[in-house]
Amino acid sequence: MKQLTNSLIELITQTSTNLPPDVRAAMGLALETETSGTQAAQALGIIASNIDMAQQDAGPICQDTGMPTFIVHTPVGVNQLHVKRAIREAVAEATRRGKLRPNSVDSLTGKNSGDNLGDETPVIHFEQWEEDDIEVKLILKGGGCENKNIQYSVPCELEHLGRADRNLEGVRKCILHAVWQAQGQGCAPGAVGVCIGSDRAHGYVLAKNQLFRTLDDVNPVPELAKLEAEIMEEANRIGVGAMGFGGKVSLIGCKIAAANRLPACYFVSVAYDCWAFRRLGVRLDAGSGQITRWLYRDPEREVVRMAKTEGFPLTGREVVLTAPLSEDAVRSLRVGDVVLISGEVYTGRDAVHAYLMKNAPPVDLRGAVLYHCGPVMLKEGSGWVVKAAGPTTSSREEPYQATVIERYGVRAVIGKGGMGQKTLAALQKSGAVYLNAIGGAAQFYARTVEKVVDVHLLDFGIPEAMWRLRVNKFAAIVTMDAHGNSLHADVEQETAAKLAELQKV
Ligand code: SF4
Numbered sequence: 001m002k003q004l005t006n007s008l009i010e011l012i013t014q015t016s017t018n019l020p021p022d023v024r025a026a027m028g029l030a031l032e033t034e035t036s037g038t039q040a041a042q043a044l045g046i047i048a049s050n051i052d053m054a055q056q057d058a059g060p061i062c063q064d065t066g067m068p069t070f071i072v073h074t075p076v077g078v079n080q081l082h083v084k085r086a087i088r089e090a091v092a093e094a095t096r097r098g099k100l101r102p103n104s105v106d107s108l109t110g111k112n113s114g115d116n117l118g119d120e121t122p123v124i125h126f127e128q129w130e131e132d133d134i135e136v137k138l139i140l141k142g143g144g145c146e147n148k149n150i151q152y153s154v155p156c157e158l159e160h161l162g163r164a165d166r167n168l169e170g171v172r173k174c175i176l177h178a179v180w181q182a183q184g185q186g187c188a189p190g191a192v193g194v195c196i197g198s199d200r201a202h203g204y205v206l207a208k209n210q211l212f213r214t215l216d217d218v219n220p221v222p223e224l225a226k227l228e229a230e231i232m233e234e235a236n237r238i239g240v241g242a243m244g245f246g247g248k249v250s251l252i253g254c255k256i257a258a259a260n261r262l263p264a265c266y267f268v269s270v271a272y273d274c275w276a277f278r279r280l281g282v283r284l285d286a287g288s289g290q291i292t293r294w295l296y297r298d299p300e301r302e303v304v305r306m307a308k309t310e311g312f313p314l315t316g317r318e319v320v321l322t323a324p325l326s327e328d329a330v331r332s333l334r335v336g337d338v339v340l341i342s343g344e345v346y347t348g349r350d351a352v353h354a355y356l357m358k359n360a361p362p363v364d365l366r367g368a369v370l371y372h373c374g375p376v377m378l379k380e381g382s383g384w385v386v387k388a389a390g391p392t393t394s395s396r397e398e399p400y401q402a403t404v405i406e407r408y409g410v411r412a413v414i415g416k417g418g419m420g421q422k423t424l425a426a427l428q429k430s431g432a433v434y435l436n437a438i439g440g441a442a443q444f445y446a447r448t449v450e451k452v453v454d455v456h457l458l459d460f461g462i463p464e465a466m467w468r469l470r471v472n473k474f475a476a477i478v479t480m481d482a483h484g485n486s487l488h489a490d491v492e493q494e495t496a497a498k499l500a501e502l503q504k505v
Contacts, residue, residue, distance in 0.1 A: 001086055004289030007282065008090035008136065011291075013099045015138050015280040016065050018055045020296040022214040023277045024306060026252035027051070030189055030275075031308070033248050039336070039477055039487075040247030045313065046438040046475070047242070047275060048306035050390075053443035055303060058099075062187075062276040062440040063376050063388035063463075064142030065100040068122035071212065073135040078286050080126050083134065086289070087124055091116045098387040100140075101376045102462050110351070112461025133292060137212055137281035144393040144417070144439060145274040148186035149207075150178050151200060152268040160500040166266045168227055171196050171256075172234075173503075174268040179235040179251055180499050183492060184244020185393050185417035187274035187439035191215060191253030192231075195269045197261035203269035210255035211273050212281075214296060219256065228254045238498045239491070242275075243439060244417060245477070246491045252277075276440040312444075312475050320473075324367030325411040327431040333478045335485040339435060341474040344453060345369040345414070349392050351464035352457060353400035356408065362456040362466065365408040372397060372415030374463030376442070377452070384452040386469070388442035391416040394434070402426035414476055418488030427482050434480035436487075448474045 019027075031048055034041040054061040068091055074080055092115040094100045104118035105111065116122060129135075152174040154164050161177055164170035175194055182190060193210030195203045219225035231254040241247020252275065261267070281295030315338075321329060323343035333339065346363060348356070348370050375389040394401075394415030401423040404410060411432050413419075416439035427433060437445060454468040479487040 001082065001289070004083070004086040004284065005089045005093070007284055007289055007291045008086055009093050011136060011138055011280060011282050012068070012090055012094040013058060013097070015140055015278050016060045016094070016099045017058045018303065019051055019061060019276070019278065020280055021298070021301065022216050022296065023252070024051070024304065026215045027275060028306065030242070030249040030252060031306070034242065035248065038247060039245040040241040040243070040249070042477075043242040043245060043438050045307065045309065046441050046444055048308070049312070050441040050444040051306045053447070057443065059443050059446070060099060060101070060376055060388040061278060061442065062142055063101055063374060063390050063442040064144065064392065065103060066140040066142040066146070067103065068100065068116065069139050069141070069208070070122060070124045071137040071209070072124060072126050073129045073131070074126065075130070075132055075134070075286055076128055078134060084124055087122065088117055091122050098376055098378045101374070101388070105461065112464070114461070132286060134284040134286050135281065135295070136284065137295065138279065139208070139211060140278040141211070141273055142276070145186035145190060145272050147393065148182040148272040149204065150181060150270050150272070151203065154266045154268055160496050161503050168223060171268050172227060172231065175231050175254065175270060176235055176238070176499060176502055178270040178272060180238055180240065180495055182272050183240055183417065183488065183495075184439070185395055186272050187276065187416065188240050188244055189242055189249045189252045189275050191251065191273045191277055192255070193271040193273070194254070194256040195267075196256065196258040198259040198267065198269070199262065199265065200267060203259070203267045204271065206257055206259055207269040207271040210257050211271060211277070211279060213255045215253040221258070224256045224258065228256055234502050237502070238495050240495055241491070243436065244488060244491055246494065274440060318475070323369045325369065326367065327411070330411045330433050331431050331482045333433050333481055334483070335478055335481050335487050337478040339476055339478060341369060341476065342472050343470070345371045345469050345471055345474070347371045347373045347375065347465070347467040347469065349374050349464060350396055351460040352466050353397045353404060355457065356404050357400055361408055363468065365410050367409060367411050369412040369414060370404070370410045371469070372413065375446075375467060377462050377467070384455065386446045386449045386452060389446045389449060389469075390440050390442035390444075391437040393417045394419050398423060405430050405432050418479055418486065424480055424484065424486050427480055428484050431482050433478055433482060435476035436479040437474075437476045445474065448472055
C-alpha cells in the first residue's frame, strides 16, 4: 500500500508541475505562430517562462489544480477499494506538500475540507481490463476552464452562426461557438474534448475523456478526423488569442467522439481545457505498486525549455506603480499599458466579494489593489509561504465588483478574462482600472511576492481567504480603463464578426 501511495503521489506531483510533451509542443507552436510584440505574444512568453519555472521547482503550473479526476483500469482480482484508499491518501499528501491546492468545498456549508477529500472528491472512475498492470490516468482541470464547458441541444440557434442542425455541420458550428464563448476566461489558448450524442450527463463524461487523447493523434474515424482538422483551422481564424487579448492562436487541440443517442436527443457536449493542460498517466505493477511506465511522456527524452528569454522582457515603456494608488495615477492609464506594481495587494475572490456586500472590509481598501487570486499557500513556522499565485476568472465577481469599488475606494482590480459593463462604468465613475494578469502563470507571479504580510478571513479556506501580499514588479496589462475602454468588449465584438464569416452554407 505504501509503495502504491508513493507512486500515486509522484503521478500527482508530475501532473501538477510538468506539462506533458504533446502540450509543450502545441504551446511551442503557438509561441512561434503568434505575431511578436503583440499582447498575445507577451502572454505566451510569460506562459512559457511559467512552464519552465514550474518544472524546475516542482511547483504547481497553475494555482488552480482543479478537480483531480482519475481513470483507473485494474486487472481482475485487484481490490479496487485498496486502490481507492491509496488514491485518497496520495491526494491528501500531495495537498499537504503544496502540489495540489485545497479545492474540495462542501456545497451546503461552504467549508473547505483542506485536504481535497470530501463527498465525491477526488473523482475516480474504475474499470476492469485483461492486462496484468494497473493503469492510472489523471487530469487536473481547473475551475476557470471548467466554467467554460458548454452543452448544446441541437437543433438550436447560435449567436453569430445561425441554426445548428442535427448533422456534422451543426456540430461544427457548436464547437466553433464553444471556442468563441470562452474568450479569455478559460485561459486561451485552450483545447476542446467533444462528445456528439449520448445523454446530458454521460455526454460530458465522454467529452472530458477525449482530453486523455494526445493533442497530436489522429482520430481513427475519418469523418471526425476531418472535422477535428477543420475546427483547428477555423477556430484559430476567430482571433480570440492568448488570454483573449486577440491573436492568431485560440485553440491547441480538438478531439471529438461520437456516441449513440436517444432518438429525441442530440447533444453536443464540449469540455474546454486551458493551456495548462495537465494530464498524465502511469502503469503500475499490480503486486508491488511500483511505476513500470509513464504514459504521455518518454522519460528518455529531455524536457526542453519553453521560454526564449528570461522572465518578462521589459521595454522601458512599462508604467511603474506603487500601491496604494492615487486617483490621478490610475486615471492616467489607458488600455494597452503594461504596469509593474509594487507594494501591498490584497487577494479576494468569490467568498470575499460576497462578504464585502454585507460587511466592512477587515483592512482599509482605499487606494488598494484587489487581486482575484486563490493562491496555494503553505504554513512554514509561524508564517506562510506562497507556492502558486496566478489570477482567477474575474467575471464571477461581476455582480459585486462595482459596489466594492465604489463603496471601499479600491483603485485597481487584477484578474483575468475581463469584466462586464457594470464594472466598466464603476471604473469610470470612481477612477479605477482593471488589470489583466496572465491566467495560469502561477509560478511567475508567486516569484513577485516578497512577503505574505498577513491573512484575514481564513475561515473561508486558503483559496478564498484575503491574503495581504507584498509584491515587487507584478506585471499586468490594462485591459479596462477609467475612460470607458475595454479590450475585452472590443475583442468580443471583433471575434463575433469573424465567427459570423464562418457561418457558410
Ligand atoms: S490556467 Fe486558467 S483556466 Fe486553467 S486552471 Fe489555471 S486559472 Fe484555471
